[in-house]
Amino acid sequence: MLSGHFVNNKEITSRSQLDAVVCDPADYFESPNAVLTSPYFSKAEKMRILQSWKQFCLQLEIADEEGMGRNEEIAANRTHVGQIMDAIEILQGDEGWH
Numbered sequence: 001m002l003s004g005h006f007v008n009n010k011e012i013t014s015r016s017q018l019d020a021v022v023c024d025p026a027d028y029f030e031s032p033n034a035v036l037t038s039p040y041f042s043k044a045e046k047m048r049i050l051q052s053w054k055q056f057c058l059q060l061e062i063a064d065e066e067g068m069g070r071n072e073e074i075a076a077n078r079t080h081v082g083q084i085m086d087a088i089e090i091l092q093g094d095e096g097w098h
Contacts, residue, residue: 018041018045021049022049022052023052024056025049025050025052025053025056026053026056026080029049031080031083032050032053032080032083032084032086032087033083033087035049035050035053035087036087036090036091043091046091047088047091047092050084050087050088050091051088053080053084054085054088057081057084058081061081
């Protein structure tokens with residue numbers, strides 16, 4: 001579905017760039033809802049991005065529990081975890097998302 005578009009002012013034109021989005025969604029999207037509303041990604045790509053973001057947040061939670069996290073990053077991700085889960089539910093339940 002890629003055809004040259006911008007996410008957070010970063011142009012995405014190739015699969016390798018999509019992989020970069022998947023590796024660090026927060027660098028490309030202001031919120032999980034922005035993933036849902038992006039017209040540039042398929043439903044499967046959106047799910048892949050959100051699942052990656054969720055895993056990153058869970059890893060931060062583990063780091064926090066082990067005393068290795070940065071407070072501001074952990075606080076921001078706690079907010080995103082709920083939003084990510086909501087976005088995943090919407091994506092799974094709405095066949096209209098592409």
